[in-house]
Amino acid sequence: MIDFKTYFELLNLYSDYAMVCDSSEWEKWPEFFVEEGTYRLQPRENFDQGLPLCLLALESKNMIRDRVYGVKETMYHDPYYQRHIVGTPRVVSVARDIYGERITSEANYTVIRTKFDGDSTVFNVGYYRDVIVRTPEGLKFQSRLCVYDSEMIANSIIYPI
Template sequence: MDDVKLQLEVQNLYSDYVFCVDNTKFEKWRGFFTDDCVYRIVSRENFDAQNPMSTLKLEGQAMMIDRVHGMNDTIMHVPYYQRHIVSPPRIHRVENNMIHAEANYVVVRSRDDTFSEVFNTGRYLDVLVKAGETLKIKERVCVFDGDLVPNSIVYPL
């Protein structure tokens, strides 16, 4: 596959992903992932120590469906908006039809009654695969920089 074409496909996947999440299209969010996906949010300290403890870990579409239901219907929280700023992705390698990519992210959270604040910063470590003509996320590990998360993480990073 042409390097430039692959870079654009990966960039478009990342752009479409954050557009979906920032606009609270959570039913569509899980469609970015394969059936056997892993979505994990973990602190840098735990990640670097290879500690399996995660702030959130979802395995497979059944858990994704449950999380979407929770975000939409059952998790009690003060509503907020979020906006992602994502660096251009870096493709580390392609092997066995899997693309290993990484990008930095900043998530800004806004509420109606307060100033916007930097909510979370970190990097995505992804394994992407081709599903027909589109790329899907097989594994996304969101490694956040700090050890603490304000309140809780309700929406996807």
């Protein structure tokens, strides 16, 4: 169990993350992770079967920074806006050890994509499965696993989910 102050920080972590992604402030995205933090996108079918294959697996904050560089400087794609709708996080477990508090939480998400010259459509739906730790700068992701429901993705995923 966590106290209200910690839960409020957790809510802020989720909402700040979504706002950074929705406002295209990509250079801020890696700062949500600890140095050894991981970010993965995995289809639900693989997750449910215990299969390790992910669409995207970034295994450190440096790899996450490299992804930002790719998004901003090297990837050519049809640009779009995205809007995250994130459910209230559910705390799955809290562990305390010599390294501090480790919160495992989940939240449903929907990402709406709007192309500059088109309609808004549901782009990606699933849930986050996160491990969060307290740092001197506040709560950060040790791991963020985005388990998405559909095997079919309308286009390659460029921006963070």
